[in-house]
Amino acid sequence: MKNITLNCLALFFPFQLLLIYVLKQNPAWVETYYSEGFFLVSSQLQHYLTSWIPFSLGDLFYSALVLIIVVWIFRLIKSRFRKLGTRFLEAMAFVSLIYFLFHLFWGFNYYRLPLHKSLGISTEYTKAELYEFTCDLIQKTNDLHAELAENDSVKVDYKFKQGQLQQWVFEAYTNSTNEDLKIPYRVENLKKSLFSLPLSYGGFSGYVNPFTNEGQYNYKIPKYKLPTTMAHEIGHQLGYSKENEANFIASVITMQDENRFLQYSGLTFALKYSLNDMYKKDPLLSEALIAELRPGVLKNYKEVQEFWQAYTGPVELVMETVYGNYLKVNNQPLGMKSYDYVVALLVNYYQ
Template sequence: MSEKAKNLLALSIVPQVLLVKVLAGFPEVVEAYYSNGIYRFIASGYRYAFGWVPFSVGDIFYALAGIMILRFIWRKVRSVSRKPWPFFREILQTLSLAYLFFYLSWGLNYYRLPLHRSLGIGAEYTTEELVSFTEKLIERTNTLHTTLAASDSSAVNIPYSRREIYQRSIEGYARLAERSPHLAYSPASIKSSLFSLPLSYMGYGGYLNPFTNEAQVNSMQVDYRYPLVTCHEEAHQIGYSAENEANFIGYLAATANPDPYFRYSGYAYMLRYCLNETYRRDRDTYARLVATLHKGVLENYREAALFWKKYENPLEPIFKNTFNAYLEANNQAGGIKTYSYVVALLVNYHRKEAL
């Protein structure tokens, strides 16, 4: 490659950033032509290419990339003072290509229409509506808990292997697609992350690899949430980049699933969000609602909390703050706090569609 071509490639990151910023101002265009247009072909192509591989291709890619970065630094850092531009140019070239592939392969979905607008529902709700919906969620969760646990005070244990959970998760999306074709999920590409231990220390239940479109699930976290987390990562695959929106779509897929363990996972997981929001607004009502919940459901919550407590470490807040900054840089002004938006989606969606 000529020096001129190298310079152009390195500096191409500038117009790319500007183009993404411009597209961010036209969510209708992104929704119509990218998220519901070319992205569907790109995503399915990646999943056809890598979905059949039994291990995470994306994790291998990240590991190799990390080794290459360390090798590059080791070889080049001593020559920076003598030839600074070639060193920084190579970095800019890599960043330019990574930026291009990230936003073309998946990242532009951050700038699609907010989900409440595409669904035609509101984004606000009253405390009375929240409490009413939470009561219905408790009823559904308790009913399923009764059928799945040995007693009211026993936790629900998911009886499936990780692979079985991945296979069964597809059924919920198939049911959703019958009335919402844009939520169709095929082919599948769901895998346990090779980095599950680091993910546990970082505090994450999974992630989507945007360069291979593989759904990566933290396989060390095997509790009542596993089916919902799997559906959440699959929601990322079909184009819902925002964490709150992926939570909501994952909930729809889990609760549409014919398997009762998936429905329990979906209802119990989202119930926690609603209870937390109720606690923030009205602590007396929160106490009343929790008193009606089976002790076994609370035991499921306790088990999940103990899992994450086991991996708490001084670096976890750094990882969370980094992810928060990443979210804010990609059209989620509240960062991690925007997860609470899922409650608005739940309440307003079920105002139209009865729970």
């Protein structure tokens, strides 16, 4: 009986690959039947099951997966690599099952319609349009900095508890009157990651667990970065799996909210992408634009930069490679570079 189950699971794997191939060609199906259909129900159910648990159940699940793999390798060595056929079958069945659950509960969202198509906007923009958009962000950022910081050369201080920031982000989603973005449900399901230290070394601010739909954030990052990080993870929870789309949603939700601190987080977040993009197109112009910023704004950026610098090392390089490849496998062919698409969305959306 056990062998039949293992065989079925293993044989199921190539069928899943075929299904992914078909879905990749038909994003409209995925949008209608999965992202705006099945996923809405399944994710809601996952939230009811996990949101009341004070710690991340998904993190325990990940730990269990690692334990299963370690035990499997141990048994393989202990049996002196006998019964290799059975061990291989076990591995295939395991991979197939995890792959299936990953896609069923979240991963198919990678194949939904690209956000610019759902929003009916273009992805093209000229340097002049980027310049105008960036200038507007700089103006707003400077004005807000003048309001929130004690003087022009100090950073905006986020002297709030993490729970308070989290509450504001939930409220930003709940109160959002944005009708362009599909914000289908609002369940508070964000948790501190149990792996925040390794995440810091890996260069990660947060993640959504696709198996439980809990959002985890790295509680060690500077508080000023928490609102956009939390908003980004909620974007993932809403079914926007792709990094650039979650970044766009995080920017829009925080920038459009009434809370000044959320706005500041959102504006500087969007501005960083715009300035990076401008730097690629015209380094001198981008430097001239940066010089327009109040020095205190740069101190907020610097604080974040220094945080990550304190955790740099070989782990980060390994994680970047692993995650870059993960993105490529999951319909983001440019890997980590696909983050640039967020500028295309922002510039065109705000036109």
